[in-house]
Amino acid sequence: xxxxxxxxxxxAVIAMWALSSNAPAEDFVDLDDxxxxxxxxxxxxxxxxxxxxxxxxxxxxxxxxxxGFNDSVYKNVFQPFTRQYVRVVPKEARKxxxxxxxxxxxxxxxxxxxxQFRFGRASQETGKFFINTTAGxxxxxxxxxxxxxxxxxxxxxxxxxxxxxxKHGFYFxxxxxxxxxxxxxxxxxxxxxxxxxxxxxxxVDDSTDRLIxxxxxxxxxxPEIIDVYNSITGSAIDPYxxxxxxxxxxxxxxxxx
Amino acid sequence: MNSFSxxxxxxxxxxxxxxxxxxxxxxxxxxxxxxxSTLNQLLDVLHANHRTAPYSVKKxxxxxxxxxxxxxxxxxxxxxxRNWNKLNDSQKDQVYALIxxxxxxxxxxxxxxxxxxxxxxYEPKVITSSKIEIESLVLLNESKINISYRMANIKDRxxxxxxxxxxxxxxxxxxxxxxxxxxxxxSASELIDLLKSKLKGA
Numbered sequence: 001x002x003x004x005x006x007x008x009x010x011x012a013v014i015a016m017w018a019l020s021s022n023a024p025a026e027d028f029v030d031l032d033d034x035x036x037x038x039x040x041x042x043x044x045x046x047x048x049x050x051x052x053x054x055x056x057x058x059x060x061x062x063x064x065x066x067x068g069f070n071d072s073v074y075k076n077v078f079q080p081f082t083r084q085y086v087r088v089v090p091k092e093a094r095k096x097x098x099x100x101x102x103x104x105x106x107x108x109x110x111x112x113x114x115x116q117f118r119f120g121r122a123s124q125e126t127g128k129f130f131i132n133t134t135a136g137x138x139x140x141x142x143x144x145x146x147x148x149x150x151x152x153x154x155x156x157x158x159x160x161x162x163x164x165x166x167k168h169g170f171y172f173x174x175x176x177x178x179x180x181x182x183x184x185x186x187x188x189x190x191x192x193x194x195x196x197x198x199x200x201x202x203x204v205d206d207s208t209d210r211l212i213x214x215x216x217x218x219x220x221x222x223p224e225i226i227d228v229y230n231s232i233t234g235s236a237i238d239p240y241x242x243x244x245x246x247x248x249x250x251x252x253x254x255x256x257x
Numbered sequence: 258m259n260s261f262s263x264x265x266x267x268x269x270x271x272x273x274x275x276x277x278x279x280x281x282x283x284x285x286x287x288x289x290x291x292x293x294s295t296l297n298q299l300l301d302v303l304h305a306n307h308r309t310a311p312y313s314v315k316k317x318x319x320x321x322x323x324x325x326x327x328x329x330x331x332x333x334x335x336x337x338x339r340n341w342n343k344l345n346d347s348q349k350d351q352v353y354a355l356i357x358x359x360x361x362x363x364x365x366x367x368x369x370x371x372x373x374x375x376x377x378x379y380e381p382k383v384i385t386s387s388k389i390e391i392e393s394l395v396l397l398n399e400s401k402i403n404i405s406y407r408m409a410n411i412k413d414r415x416x417x418x419x420x421x422x423x424x425x426x427x428x429x430x431x432x433x434x435x436x437x438x439x440x441x442x443x444s445a446s447e448l449i450d451l452l453k454s455k456l457k458g459a
Binding site: 027028029030031034035053095224231234235236237238241242244245246249250252253254256257 | 330331334335359360362363364367385386387388399400409410411412413414419424425426427430431432434435436438439448451452455
C-alpha cells in the first residue's frame with residue numbers, strides 16, 4: 001500500500017511537471033491584455049516578420065505627390081491597358097513570356113544568393129535555370145516547377161544588402177515604377193550589371209531590340225502589379241501609407257527569409 | 258526506492274513524455290482543422306451564386322462563419338492602438354462596423370472572382386504558450402500567396418485569429434500605421450466620413 005501511495009505521488013508530480021512545461025493549450029491570453037498591447041509584435045518575440053519594419057520618409061511631401069501621379073497613371077493608363085492585354089493575349093502566351101523573362105533574371109537572383117553566401121539556393125537557382133533553358137525551351141516553359149527541390153525563394157541584391165545589415169536609408173517613390181528605398185534602388189542599379197538585357201553589360205546589341213524587350217518585360221508584370229496595387233489601396237484608409245508600410249514589411253520579410 | 262515504485266515512476270515518465278505532448282499536438286491540430294474548415298465554409302458561401310449575389314446579400318452569413326475563429330474586435334482595436342481611445346462609444350461602434358465591412362467587402366471580392374482558390378495549411382508554429390501561427394499557401398489564378406494566421410488562446414473564446422499576414426505583411430500593423438497617420442492631422446469623425454465614402458465607392 002505504501003509503495004502504491006508513493007508511486008501515485010511520483011506519478012502526480014511528474015505529470016504536473018510535464019503539464020506545466022508542455023501545455024500551451026492550458027495558457028490563455030486575457031482579452032483586455034490582447035487589446036491593450038501597444039507594441040504589436042514585440043510581445044510575442046516575432047519581430048522579424050511584420051510590425052517592426054520601419055522606413056524613414058523624409059521626402060514624404062514629394063513622395064505623396066509622385067504617388068498621386070502614379071495612382072492616376074495606374075488607373076487611367078495601365079489598368080485599361082492591362083485589361084486589353086489580358087483580353088487579347090492568350091493566357092498560355094502570357095505565361096510563356098513571363099517564364100521567359102523570369103528565366104533571364106537568373107543572374108540577378110544568383111548574385112543575390114551568392115552575396116548572402118547562400119550557396120545551396122544558388123545551386124538550386126542554377127539547376128532551375130539549366131532545366132528551364134533546356135527542357136523548358138529557352139525558358140518559355142517552367143519545366144523546373146516539377147522539381148520540389150528547385151523552388152528557391154527569389155533573392156535580389158537589395159535583399160543581400162539587407163542581410164548584411166544595411167538599412168533602407170530612406171523611402172522614395174519613383175515615377176511609374178513605384179516604391180523603393182535608397183538601399184533597394186542601389187541594389188536594383190547593381191542588378192542591371194548582371195542583367196543580360198539592361199545596360200551597361202547588355203547581351204542585346206541593338207538598342208531598338210533592347211527597348212522592345214524591356215517594354216515586354218515590364219508589360220508582362222503589369223496584371224499582377226495592378227492586382228496587388230488594387231488589393232492594397234482598395235481597403236486602405238490612407239493608400240500612400242498602406243503601400244509604404246506594405247513595402248517596408250515585405251522587404252523585411254524577404255530579408256529575414 | 259524499491260523496484261515497484263521505480264517501475265511506476267518510469268511508467269509515469271513514459272506516459273508524460275508520450276501522452277502529454279500528443280494532447281498538446283492534438284489541440285493544435287484541432288485548431289488548424291477548425292481554421293481550415295472556417296475558411297472552406299467561407300469559400301463555399303462566396304462561390305455559391307457569386308455572380309448574382311453581392312457581398313451585401315451574404316454579409317451576415319460571411320460574418321457568422323468568420324466569427325467562429327476571427328476576433329474582429331481584437332483585430333480592429335489592435336489596429337487602432339492608442340487611437341482607439343480618441344473615439345467615443347458611438348464612434349467606436351461605427352468604426353468597428355465600417356472597417357469590418359470595408360475589409361470583408363474588399364477581400365471577399367478578390368476571393369470570389371475567378372476560380373475557387375486552393376488552400377493548403379501547414380503545421381502550427383508555437384510562438385508562446387498562448388499564441389500560435391498557422392501558415393497557409395493559397396493558389397489563386399496560378400499565383401501562390403503565403404498567408405499566415407496569428408492566433409491567440411483567448412480566455413472564454415478559445416483559439417482566435419488576431420492578425421493575418423499576407424506575404425509577411427501584417428494586416429494589423431499596416432492598418433496601425435494608417436490610423437496613426439490619419440490621427441496626426443484628422444479627427445475621428447473625419448475617419449468615419451472617409452470610411453463611409455470608401456464603402457460607397459467600393
